[in-house]
Amino acid sequence: MSEPTSDARTPGGTRLKRFVWLAGLLVVVVAVAAFGVTALLVNIFERRQEAREPFFRVVEITDDTVDPSIWGKNFPLQYDLYQRTVDMQRTRFGGSEAIPRTPTDADPRTEVARSRLELDPRLKRMWAGYPFAIDYREARGHAYMLEDQTFTQRHQVQQYGNCMACHSSAYVAYKQLGDGDIFKGFDIMNQMPYEEARQYVEHPVSCIDCHDPETMELRITRPAFIEGIQVAKAAEGVDDYDVHTMATRQEMRSFVCAQCHVEYYFKGEERRLTFPWHQGLKADEVLDYFDALDFADWTHAETGAPMIKVQHPEFETWSQGIHARSGVSCADCHMPYKRVGALKISDHQVRSPLLNINNSCQTCHRVPENELKERAENIQAKTIEMTDVSMGALIDLIDGIKAGQEGNLPETRLNEARMAQRRASFFIDWVESENSSGFHASQETARLLFKAMDYIRQGQVALAETEAEPEPEPVESE
Ligand code: HEC
Ligand code: HEC
Ligand code: HEC
Ligand code: HEC
Ligand code: HEC
Known part of the structure; x- marks a missing residue:
């Protein structure tokens, strides 16, 4: 995972000069730190393109630090961009648009995303009898994930704690509920009524859900993905796949997103969040899996057909495309490198790449932006x-x-x-x-x-x- 990737755009000469320069900077930094009342710990970690970036451990971060603003003290640039996921901007077919609404006691939101049911009323008949026919809106930035879930009208039907995995910083809650065992905590939370589970979480997806607090390396914190990718690999003939030890760094740049941007269902009486990849990631294979189980999410209100609801299969779909085939990860387009002064950092304002074509696409495609x-x-x-x-x-x-x-x-x-x-x-x-x-x-x-x-x-x-x-x-x- 930490192999230094040599990059054609960063020739060795430049890297050496950079290193010497950074080493100089380090000396200054260390001198300044020694002068200070508090000893600042200078830490260095590997970067993909710019080799090394120094950072200060201003505050202690542990494996229980959920609050992103605390991480933000050590990583102000990433935190600032992360906070900008509140921005709403449309593209021709994507992005998001703020629709004003009058807040009520039950739902204090003053803005929501556009209703997809209003944009295409046929969806109500497609999903007749299922909560999605009541309320279904366009996605918007990560900052909204917990409140949009809390206040969706889909709660007219009882929802459960299994919703939390993808809409909150659930990692520490899983640990607490499971006495240190995230799988145990996951099993407990999956079965709680939504309102009860909601008390255990406070933030949308946060730094701790994607990063190891010691090394800042990417990591997987969601049991459903650890199990899902294991059965998917088994379907490809790879046995005992362990995402923690066997995923490459480039794979991790998609896997962190695939903890949530995937099709899922709730299995059995335990309502266990499960990714249906036992026969493979393709839509046909997922349907075969459901058919073999005789599984249905609901019965169609108009026809009585046994139906399945599909949700956001971004990872599965991407995996069938030319970019995945060419080794291009989610982060390459949705969290591209961004220059801030002398540093290159990952753009933590996760959003539509079409709002950021210069960084997201033109690094690979030498084609004008409009084209x-x-x-x-x-x-x-x-x-x-x-x-x-x-x-x-x-x-x-x-x-x-x-x-x-x-x-x-x-x-x-x-x-x-x-x-x-x-x-x-x-x-x-x-x-x-x-x-x-x-x-x-x-x-x-x-x-x-x-x-x-x-x-x-x-x-x-x-x-x-x-x-x-x-x-x-x-x-x-x-
Ligand atoms: C080659 C670049 C590229 C890669 C790789 C890529 N995407 Fe996208 N993604 C796009 C583009 C372009 C859109 C369309 C955005 C629009 O219409 O504004 C998009 C749209 C999306 C959207 C909807 C965004 C919106 O603003 O409406 C989500 C969510 C998303 N991608 C997630 C993912 C995930 C998860 C992965 C990895 C499994 C991934 N993408 C891989 C380019 C990419
Ligand atoms: C496997 C991860 C996952 C689980 C589990 C999950 N969601 Fe989501 N949810 C997402 C993702 C990713 C999006 C953004 C993409 C989209 O809207 O299609 C989203 C979007 C939403 C939205 C905003 C768009 C809309 O549909 O109106 C709501 C509300 C929502 N989810 C509610 C819920 C509820 C309620 C549950 C539990 C029944 C749930 N989610 C469970 C991943 C998940
Ligand atoms: C959804 C997952 C996700 C979340 C949440 C997230 N990051 Fe990241 N972060 C990434 C990815 C992907 C990279 C690129 C890592 C790589 O290439 O190995 C990254 C890289 C970094 C790096 C390395 C330097 C750089 O910019 O490339 C730092 C530092 C960092 N993140 C800090 C944070 C902080 C602080 C937060 C919370 C405010 C945060 N991250 C939240 C996914 C995430
Ligand atoms: C913990 C679950 C989770 C993780 C991890 C996650 N997402 Fe999301 N993502 C969501 C949810 C939920 C929403 C919708 C929030 C809403 O509409 O309120 C969303 C929204 C988005 C959007 C739509 C933004 C817009 O303006 O329309 C994009 C793009 C996106 N995610 C890409 C990614 C990428 C790329 C990664 C990995 C670096 C990632 N997400 C990781 C759950 C997640
Ligand atoms: C990390 C490199 C990389 C990034 C970033 C990237 N692409 Fe690509 N793209 C490729 C490669 C490789 C191919 C395959 C064709 C080839 O080899 O030239 C491709 C193919 C395409 C194609 C042809 C797809 C098809 O279905 O035939 C389009 C269109 C495209 N890219 C648009 C984009 C856009 C828009 C973005 C930004 C959102 C983007 N790419 C980001 C590397 C990249």
């Missing part, structure tokens, strides 16, 4: 057109099943159509809830919508056959 933006939007516009067509077809299928129910078609035929609805809906939902509008893997996204259309066709054939029209007489060929 890169158009290349991305070109992929997105086509994905949205395809999604729109598939969504229309899905609504037709739902209407068809309803009509079939009213017309008392045989249950076997209806069930065939319901299974087609389940599968088509799964693939369309995969694309709909994946937050890059196709950018993370354009061909893969198109493939999924194509499969969805095929399931819709099969469902409609099943319904049509139930009309049991007599076979037309064979006609003599002209």
Whole structure:
């Protein structure tokens, strides 16, 4: 994990000069520190591109320090950027926009993100009978994750502590609940009513969730991912995968995000947060897994179909795309290096890379900014057109099943159509809830919508056959 990566853009000569310069700086720094009342500890850690950055341990940080403002005393630059995730700015298809709302006692938010149900009311029918049909909004910055979860209208249906893994700084809470064992604490919190679990957490995702406080190296703190990546690797033929010892540093730059930006479900009576990667990361493999278990998140209110809700499969989708294939990580685009004075740091203002094309894309693509933006939007516009067509077809299928129910078609035929609805809906939902509008893997996204259309066709054939029209007489060929 700590191998010094040689980089074409940082030739050895420059590095040496830099080192000499930094060494000089260190002497000064140490002298100043010795003068001070408090002894400042100068610490040095490895960096990917700029070799070394000195930092001061102004305050002690332990494996129990949840509050990011305390970490911020040692790392003011990263903390400042981290705080800027409150900013809301739209891009053509992504980013986020602040919609003013009148605060109430029940929900004190003065601003929320746009409602996706209002943007496309067909989603309500796609998810009829499930909490997502009540309230579903666009994602916004990390700073909002805990409050947006706390105040979503989806709580009209009882939610549980298993929600916490991805919306809060849950690592220390897991340790406390489990007497030092995060797996034990995770099991306990998963089963608590949401309101009870909420008392154990205070902050959105924080420094401690991604970093080892001693070394500042990236680390994984979420049991669901530790187990998920293990079963995913097993499906690829790698046994006993241990993310702590076997992941490369570049992989970790995606894995920290994949603790949350993934499809998930709650398994069994324990409501255990589980990543369904037992057969692989592809959408088809995830569906096969659910099918084999006969699993359903809910029963469709209009048709009675056994449904699955897909949520934000960014990691799985990215893994099927050209950038993952080329070794480009989430952090490369969403937390690119940023120059601050003489330092290069990782941009902790996690956001849409299209708001930051210069740092996010042009490091690799020597193409004008506007052209890169158009290349991305070109992929997105086509994905949205395809999604729109598939969504229309899905609504037709739902209407068809309803009509079939009213017309008392045989249950076997209806069930065939319901299974087609389940599968088509799964693939369309995969694309709909994946937050890059196709950018993370354009061909893969198109493939999924194509499969969805095929399931819709099969469902409609099943319904049509139930009309049991007599076979037309064979006609003599002209
Ligand atoms: C090659 C660059 C690249 C990589 C690698 C990448 N993304 Fe993205 N991501 C994008 C672009 C471009 C968008 C579209 C942003 C927009 O429409 O404004 C996006 C959108 C998103 C969004 C929605 C953001 C928004 O503002 O609407 C999320 C969340 C996201 N990506 C997470 C991830 C995760 C997690 C990974 C790794 C598993 C990842 N991305 C890998 C470029 C990248
Ligand atoms: C595996 C991680 C994970 C779990 C578990 C999880 N979320 Fe999320 N949630 C996310 C991510 C990532 C986003 C941002 C991307 C998006 O909105 O699609 C998000 C977005 C949201 C949002 C804002 C957008 C919206 O949907 O309106 C709400 C509200 C929300 N989640 C509520 C919940 C609730 C309630 C639970 C428990 C039932 C839950 N989440 C469990 C990862 C998770
Ligand atoms: C969602 C995960 C995540 C969170 C939360 C997070 N970081 Fe980071 N941080 C990263 C990633 C990714 C890198 C790049 C590490 C690498 O390349 O090895 C990084 C790098 C760093 C570095 C090394 C120098 C640099 O900028 O590249 C420091 C210092 C740092 N983070 C401090 C913080 C502090 C302080 C906080 C809390 C205010 C924080 N981080 C929160 C993911 C995170
Ligand atoms: C602890 C869970 C968690 C981790 C770890 C995490 N995210 Fe998120 N992320 C979320 C949630 C939840 C939201 C939505 C918050 C909301 O809408 O209130 C979100 C929102 C986002 C957005 C949308 C911002 C916008 O303005 O639309 C992007 C982009 C993003 N995350 C990328 C990443 C990347 C890249 C990483 C890894 C470096 C990462 N996230 C790590 C949970 C997480
Ligand atoms: C770390 C390097 C790196 C970064 C950062 C990066 N890319 Fe790429 N990108 C690649 C590579 C490698 C390919 C594969 C094609 C090739 O080898 O030239 C690629 C391919 C593409 C393609 C063609 C995709 C397709 O589906 O055919 C587009 C469009 C693209 N990148 C846009 C972007 C945008 C926009 C960003 C910033 C959000 C970005 N890239 C960031 C390395 C990168």
